[in-house]
Amino acid sequence: MDVTAANIQEEISQLKREVDQQHEHTRKWIEEAYKHAAKQMLIKRKECTKDMKAELDLQLGQLQQKISCVEQQLLGLGVQFEEETERRGRENSEFLNQLTDEISREGPGHRREILPEERRRKQTFPI
Known part of the structure; x- marks a missing residue:
């Protein structure tokens, strides 16, 4: 090999x-x-997860408030139902006492006319 070929070979190497x-x-x-890029994606994923958790926590808090309101409404309705039941019980008792008094005053076998108000009560509160 001559010098030129050696130089070319060295340059190629x-x-x-x-x-x-x-x-x-x-x-x-x-x-x-x-x-x-993988590190940045992980950071973004963690930020997104954190944001989603915050949003879910907010929604959970709102849902718990709504549940609490519904519970309070149910308790109120329960109290109203009890009061209404007691009131109707008293009305029925008074009505029965009146009928009993009238029957005892009129004597056995006496038939009296049922008034429209009594008819309505019988439909509302069957005896």
Whole structure:
């Protein structure tokens, strides 16, 4: 081999080393870029998860408030129902006492006319 061929061979070897170095540099750059992108995605995912949890906590609080309101309404309705039941019981008792008094005053076998108000009560409160 002459000097020129040796120089060309050396230049080719040098260019191959430079290409290999550039290839390694590019591979490391791509690897670092990928790691950075993965890290950023993880950060974004954590932020998104945190935001979603905050939103769910807010919705849970609102739902618990609504449930509490419904419970209070149910308790109020229960009290109203008890009061209404007691009132109707007293009215029925008074009505029965009046009928009993009238029957005892009129004597056995006496039939009296049932008034419209009594008819309505019988429909509302069957005896």
